[in-house]
Amino acid sequence: MKIYRANLIDTPTKDAFRVLEHGYLAVEDNGTIHGIYASLPDELRMFPLEDLGDQMMIPGFCDMHVHAPQYRNMGLALDLELLPWLNTYTFPEEAKFSDPAYAERIYRRFVHELWMQGTMRSVVFATVHYPATRLLADLFIESGLSTMIGQVGMNRNCPEYLSNTTEQVVKGIADLHNYLQQQSPDGRVRTIVTPRFVPTCSNDMLQAMGQVAKELNLGVQSHLSENKAEIAWVKELEPTSTCYGDVYRQFGLFGQQPTLMAHCVHSSEDELDLIQRNHVTIVHCPMSNMNIASGMAPIRTYLDRGIEVALGTDVAAGHNMSMLRAIQYAIQVSKYHYGESAGQTRFLSQSEAFYLATTAGGKYFGQVGCFNPGYEFDALVIDDHYLNFDHYTLEERLERYFYLGDDRDIKRRFCRGKELCEPQY
Amino acid sequence: MKIYRANLIDTPTKDAFRVLEHGYLAVEDNGTIHGIYASLPDELRMFPLEDLGDQMMIPGFCDMHVHAPQYRNMGLALDLELLPWLNTYTFPEEAKFSDPAYAERIYRRFVHELWMQGTMRSVVFATVHYPATRLLADLFIESGLSTMIGQVGMNRNCPEYLSNTTEQVVKGIADLHNYLQQQSPDGRVRTIVTPRFVPTCSNDMLQAMGQVAKELNLGVQSHLSENKAEIAWVKELEPTSTCYGDVYRQFGLFGQQPTLMAHCVHSSEDELDLIQRNHVTIVHCPMSNMNIASGMAPIRTYLDRGIEVALGTDVAAGHNMSMLRAIQYAIQVSKYHYGESAGQTRFLSQSEAFYLATTAGGKYFGQVGCFNPGYEFDALVIDDHYLNFDHYTLEERLERYFYLGDDRDIKRRFCRGKELCEPQY
Numbered sequence: 001m002k003i004y005r006a007n008l009i010d011t012p013t014k015d016a017f018r019v020l021e022h023g024y025l026a027v028e029d030n031g032t033i034h035g036i037y038a039s040l041p042d043e044l045r046m047f048p049l050e051d052l053g054d055q056m057m058i059p060g061f062c063d064m065h066v067h068a069p070q071y072r073n074m075g076l077a078l079d080l081e082l083l084p085w086l087n088t089y090t091f092p093e094e095a096k097f098s099d100p101a102y103a104e105r106i107y108r109r110f111v112h113e114l115w116m117q118g119t120m121r122s123v124v125f126a127t128v129h130y131p132a133t134r135l136l137a138d139l140f141i142e143s144g145l146s147t148m149i150g151q152v153g154m155n156r157n158c159p160e161y162l163s164n165t166t167e168q169v170v171k172g173i174a175d176l177h178n179y180l181q182q183q184s185p186d187g188r189v190r191t192i193v194t195p196r197f198v199p200t201c202s203n204d205m206l207q208a209m210g211q212v213a214k215e216l217n218l219g220v221q222s223h224l225s226e227n228k229a230e231i232a233w234v235k236e237l238e239p240t241s242t243c244y245g246d247v248y249r250q251f252g253l254f255g256q257q258p259t260l261m262a263h264c265v266h267s268s269e270d271e272l273d274l275i276q277r278n279h280v281t282i283v284h285c286p287m288s289n290m291n292i293a294s295g296m297a298p299i300r301t302y303l304d305r306g307i308e309v310a311l312g313t314d315v316a317a318g319h320n321m322s323m324l325r326a327i328q329y330a331i332q333v334s335k336y337h338y339g340e341s342a343g344q345t346r347f348l349s350q351s352e353a354f355y356l357a358t359t360a361g362g363k364y365f366g367q368v369g370c371f372n373p374g375y376e377f378d379a380l381v382i383d384d385h386y387l388n389f390d391h392y393t394l395e396e397r398l399e400r401y402f403y404l405g406d407d408r409d410i411k412r413r414f415c416r417g418k419e420l421c422e423p424q425y
Numbered sequence: 426m427k428i429y430r431a432n433l434i435d436t437p438t439k440d441a442f443r444v445l446e447h448g449y450l451a452v453e454d455n456g457t458i459h460g461i462y463a464s465l466p467d468e469l470r471m472f473p474l475e476d477l478g479d480q481m482m483i484p485g486f487c488d489m490h491v492h493a494p495q496y497r498n499m500g501l502a503l504d505l506e507l508l509p510w511l512n513t514y515t516f517p518e519e520a521k522f523s524d525p526a527y528a529e530r531i532y533r534r535f536v537h538e539l540w541m542q543g544t545m546r547s548v549v550f551a552t553v554h555y556p557a558t559r560l561l562a563d564l565f566i567e568s569g570l571s572t573m574i575g576q577v578g579m580n581r582n583c584p585e586y587l588s589n590t591t592e593q594v595v596k597g598i599a600d601l602h603n604y605l606q607q608q609s610p611d612g613r614v615r616t617i618v619t620p621r622f623v624p625t626c627s628n629d630m631l632q633a634m635g636q637v638a639k640e641l642n643l644g645v646q647s648h649l650s651e652n653k654a655e656i657a658w659v660k661e662l663e664p665t666s667t668c669y670g671d672v673y674r675q676f677g678l679f680g681q682q683p684t685l686m687a688h689c690v691h692s693s694e695d696e697l698d699l700i701q702r703n704h705v706t707i708v709h710c711p712m713s714n715m716n717i718a719s720g721m722a723p724i725r726t727y728l729d730r731g732i733e734v735a736l737g738t739d740v741a742a743g744h745n746m747s748m749l750r751a752i753q754y755a756i757q758v759s760k761y762h763y764g765e766s767a768g769q770t771r772f773l774s775q776s777e778a779f780y781l782a783t784t785a786g787g788k789y790f791g792q793v794g795c796f797n798p799g800y801e802f803d804a805l806v807i808d809d810h811y812l813n814f815d816h817y818t819l820e821e822r823l824e825r826y827f828y829l830g831d832d833r834d835i836k837r838r839f840c841r842g843k844e845l846c847e848p849q850y
Contacts, residue, residue, distance in 0.1 A: 072815055075828030078756075079774070109814065293760040293772070319753070319828040328744070331503075335718040336761075347718070349504070389534065390497055403500030403744040406831065 001034060002027050003044060006052035006381065007394050008036055010059050010370040014303075014355035018371075019394050024049075025057065027377045031417020035373045052381055054388075056397065059369050060120025060378035060415060061323035062361025065221070065262040065283040065312025067125040068136055068149075069094045069103075071110040073316040078291040082227040085292050085317070087159075094127045094152075095162045103132035104139075111139045112425040116407045117322045120378040120415040121365055122147045123221055123260060123283075123312075125194055128154060128164040130172040137180060140189045143423040146365065146378075146415050150194025150221060151176060153209055158200045166205045170212050177216050188416060190218075193257070197223040198234045198247045210252025219258045219364070221283075222248060225271060226263035227294045243271040245280070255280045258364060262312060263288075264302070265295040272305065281308040281364060284356065286329035288314035296336045300345050303352070310361040311353075327353040327402050350399050381412040426459060427452050428469060431477035431806065432819050433461055435484050435795040439728075439780035443796075444819050449474075450482065452802045456842020460798045477806055479813075481822065484794050485545025485803035485840060486748035487786025490646070490687040490708040490737025492550040493561055493574075494519045494528075496535040498741040503716040507652040510717055510742070512584075519552045520586045528557035529564075536564045537850035541832045542747045545803040545840040546790055547572045548646055548685060548708075548737075550619055553579060553589040555597040562605060565614045568848040571790065571803075571840050575619025575646060576601060578634055583625045591630045595637050602641050613841060615643075618682070622648040623659045623672045635677025644683045644789070647673060649707075650696060651688035652719045668696040670705070680705045683789065687737060688713075689727070690720040697730065706733040706789060709781065711754035713739035721761045725770050728777070735786040736778075752778040752827050775824050806837040 004027070008020040026034035026044055040049070070090060077089040097103045114122055126133040126149055133151040140147045153169035154162065164172075176191040184190070193213040195201045201209075213220050225231055225244050234244045241247045245261070248254040254261075255278025262283040267275065275282065284299050302309050311326050312318070318326070334347040348356075362369020368376050387400045387409075401409060413420045429452070433445040451459035451469055465474070495515060502514040522528045539547055551558040551574055558576040565572045578594035579587065589597075601616040609615070618638040620626045626634075638645050650656055650669050659669045666672045670686070673679040679686075680703025687708040692700065700707065709724050727734050736751050737743070743751070759772040773781075787794020793801050812825045812834075826834060838845045 075812075075825040076817075076821055078828075079772075081768075290757040290760060293764040295764055296761070332715040335715060336721070339718040339720055343506075347504075387500075392501075396501055400500040403503075408833075 001029065001044065001047040003040065003047050003049040004052055004057060005049060006055055006057035008057050008371060009394060009398055011351050011355040011359050012370045012372055014352045014359070017351045017354070017395055017398070021394055025371060027417055031377055033371055033373055033375045033377050036371045055411065056382040056384065056394070057379050058382060058398070059358040059362070059371065060380055060413065061118050061357050062121040062310065062365070062369060063114070063119045063313050063321070063323055064123045064260055064310040064361045064364065065285055065314050066122055066321065067315060068107055068110045069097050069127045070316035071106050071113070074321065075319045076316070078319065081292055082230055082294060083233070090316070091159050091162050095159070097127040097129045097132040100131050100135060103129070103135055107132070107136045107139050108423070108425040111143050111145065112423045113321050114145055115143060115413065115420060115423050118380045118407070118410045118413055119321065119323055120145060120413065121361060121368060123192060123364070124149045126151055128152050128162055130168070130175065133172065134176060134179060137176065137189050141184050144188070144415055144418050144420040146188045148190045148192040148219060150192040152194050152196050153205050154196040154200035155205050156200060156202050166208045169205065170208050173212050173218070174216065177218065192219045192221050193253070195222050195253065198244065199230065199237060203251070206248070206251035206253060210256065213257045214252055217257070219260070220253050221260040221262070222253065224261040224264050225267045226265055228266060231266055243268055243274065245271045245274050249274060249278065254278050260310070260364065262314065263294065263297065265289055265297040272302070272307065276305060276307050279308065281310055283310050283312045284330060285312045285314035285318055286333040287319055287326060288317035289333070290329065291319055292317045296333045298337055299330065300334055300337060300348065308360065308363070309356060310364065311356040322406065323357045324402050324405055327357050330356060350395070350402065377414055377417040379414040380410050382409050383411045384409055426454065426469065426472040428465065428472050428474040429477060429482060430474060431480055431482040433482050433796060434819060434823055436776050436780040436784050437795045437797055439777045439784070442776045442779070442820055442823070446819055450796060452842055456802055458796055458798055458800045458802050461796045480836065481807040481809065481819070482804050483807060483823070484783040484787070484796065485805055485838065486543050486782050487546040487735065487790070487794060488539070488544045488738050488746070488748055489548045489685055489735040489786045489789065490710055490739050491547055491746065492740060493532055493535045494522050494552045495741035496531050496538070499746065500744045501741070503744065506718055507655055515741070516584050516587050520584070522552040522554050522557040525556050525560060528554070528560055532557070532561045532564050533848070533850040536568050536570065537848045538746050539570055540568060540838065540845060540848050543805045543832070543835045543838060544746065544748055545570060545838065546786060546793060548617060548789070549574045551576055553577050553587060555593070555600065558597065559601060559604060562601065562614050566609050569613070569840055569843050569845045571613045573615045573617040573644060575617045577619050577621050578630050579621040579625035580630050581625055581627050591633045594630065595633050598637050598643070599641065602643065617644045617646050618678070620647050620678065623669065624655065624662060628676070631673070631676035631678060635681070638682045639677055642682070644685070645678045646685040646687070647678065649686040649689050650692045651690055653691060656691055668693055668699065670696045670699050674699060674703065679703050685735070685789065687739065688719065688722065690714055690722040697727070697732065701730060701732050704733065706735055708735050708737045709755060710737045710739035710743055711758040712744055712751060713742035714758070715754065716744055717742045721758050723762055724755065725759055725762060725773065733785065733788070734781060735789065736781040747831065748782045749827050749830055752782050755781060775820070775827065802839055802842040804839040805835050807834050808836045809834055
């Protein structure tokens with residue numbers, strides 16, 4: 001057991017912050033949280049205690065949708081909408097990952113950036129290339145960061161140079177799964193079934209990916225209803241489906257296994273019903289949606305319906321891998337809907353947005369994302385002394401950190417109980 | 426004369442970057458730019474040359490709308506719309522500036538932050554308090570940053586504790602003007618006539634401020650058509666005016682002197698005609714407009730009409746004093762209009778947004794904001810080696826700096842030919 005004393009802030013529920021000023025957090029030797037306390041219980045006084053002074057300790061961030069091979073394009077090439085953006089900028093960049101040396105160079109930086117930004121959990125799209133995807137897994141294992149990585153499946157409506165076959169992607173999923181069961185037996189690094197999106201995956205491929213997800217009991221991630229032209233195209237390609245999400249459902253990729261669907265900017269009522277009934281989690285990516293002009297996802301509406309929502313940066317359509325920026329944009333996009341509804345649609349509160357970036361994403365990993373007993377100890381130690389030059393409350397300090405803070409303020413990082421040092425890059 | 430060798434990038438016009446890879450910039454001893462050159466002309470070879478290696482040199486930023494006394498509230502208190510936001514958060518904070526000691530503490534940080542963010546030019550709202558406003562002017566003089574500062578006039582619909590009289594504000598303007606003619610004879614720090622906005626200024630006050638602006642030949646700044654409730658209120662208060670802007674016009678505060686009007690999110694056609702006819706510059710503040718849910722200003726439409734537009738952070742309704750963030754949000758807000766118009770309204774290009782943040786704002790200060798001959802030498806030296814890890818073009822490097830850079834990347838700062846060291850705070 002080890003005890004930390006710090007200003008503890010987390011969101012076990014979305015409606016309010018839980019704040020313990022100079023509280024105590026006890027971590028068991030297996031890396032799970034024993035409890036948090038306003039004053040230290042007698043039975044814990046025998047354990048080593050580290051006083052972090054006036055620093056804040058918050059849960060690590062969970063980026064639930066990010067494309068590792070697009071790291072080089074981050075902050076670039078944001079002048080096209082989704083479909084031309086893919087063809088013009090993204091596919092050519094992803095093609096470079098057939099070269100393991102290139103992959104290693106970019107992926108080292110990507111993993112380092114996650115560490116730097118305090119993103120202890122991530123759910124990652126790789127490329128169609130198995131060797132590069134396994135290499136990315138190795139780099140994650142080396143770093144201590146927890147993640148789920150998917151080798152991408154795509155075999156239609158995409159360049160020859162960036163496609164794989166159904167057999168290749170199914171074998172890749174199984175191979176990576178077996179590899180990780182040996183190399184990361186505690187499940188810190190896992191694989192996830194990752195069809196790119198309906199337009200680039202034949203029915204055969206979707207079916208086989210659904211089947212392997214079921215056989216190996218793996219999660220599923222993809223894209224859904226991001227852009228109007230994309231939705232119209234899916235309707236053309238799959239005219240018998242009741243909605244875009246229904247295509248995934250037909251093939252066992254829509255909640256039959258735990259499922260993340262990025263975007264859902266323009267989901268119809270029918271699609272939302274299906275999402276909710278099937279317990280699919282929507283990954284909201286507000287930076288991406290603004291940058292490539294997809295639209296403003298009505299996340300408040302989805303939350304009010306009881307749909308699970310988490311948050312992603314979606315680099316490189318998102319321009320920044322900081323989950324602080326994702327929090328800020330999620331609130332701002334929700335204020336657009338507030339304005340459009342003349343104040344009828346409440347915008348996201350600070351605690352709600354923080355919940356989406358920590359607790360909501362963490363659920364997908366198990367007991368992760370807040371400081372409840374039994375939860376895995378993911379935490380960041382934040383030194384905000386530069387921002388905290390006046391008598392701010394702890395909640396105000398956190399809010400200023402969201403809007404004004406950056407990686408410089410993160411002094412220490414813990415993932416599943418282990419303190420992480422800076423990865424080489 | 427002094428010569429700098431660096432990667433020079435600026436926007437003499439908005440439609441494209443001017444890029445000189447490893448170019449030369451010659452500065453005259455009086456602080457104005459002699460010229461920029463792809464290769465060094467023979468007649469300049471006798472002068473000292475400093476090679477800045479692979480760093481970029483860009484014009485300094487111009488923040489054309491920012492509230493110095495709201496610095497403590499930056500990144501906070503963004504959960505209300507304009508009018509309740511003013512009453513609940515902003516007026517009580519501004520009231521503290523009756524205390525010069527408090528003012529000095531906050532204003533030192535504010536000036537330091539401008540320096541840190543590379544904002545070489547700013548147009549600043551102070552408060553109703555003369556001593557604190559003069560103190561702010563002193564701190565600017567000490568720093569070497571160039572600015573225009575306005576003591577705020579407000580005498581109706583505002584708390585007793587934060588109002589002044591017509592006589593006080595007119596005397597304050599004249600006194601500060603005289604003071605600065607002595608203390609800052611080259612015009613580096615100037616005063617500007619600053620009625621807060623129509624709802625808080627009686628007709629008498631507006632008239633007197635218009636008159637003093639004319640007599641002393643000063644610029645004018647205020648707020649215009651930011652929020653729908655505000656516009657309705659102005660209509661009630663001033664029923665005989667043809668539009669909100671017309672109230673300012675009646676009193677000599679709408680282009681009779683060089684005028685900046687912040688926001689114009691919801692300006693009517695009539696108001697836009699008046700703005701254009703009177704050569705009023707709109708200061709677009711996209712961060713602020715999103716944070717307090719004012720709406721999305723249709724800046725492309727204004728640019729296409731030929732209206733002058735510049736850019737502001739509007740801290741503390743804007744959450745960040747970095748003009749990089751203002752550039753990024755200006756592009757993103759314009760993409761909202763692009764989306765709404767199904768692609769008919771072009772979004773801002775990188776060069777257009779950079780132009781707004783430099784050249785367009787600089788015009789208000791004279792020949793400022795790009796590297797043309799005769800322009801005052803305002804410049805930042807940017808070391809982006811962390812971002813520039815692959816074969817990026819100079820334009821790509823600049824774009825990544827917009828989206829991913831911060832104050833760490835600014836290595837040196839020049840304003841009116843003088844290199845500025847870090848101000849004490």
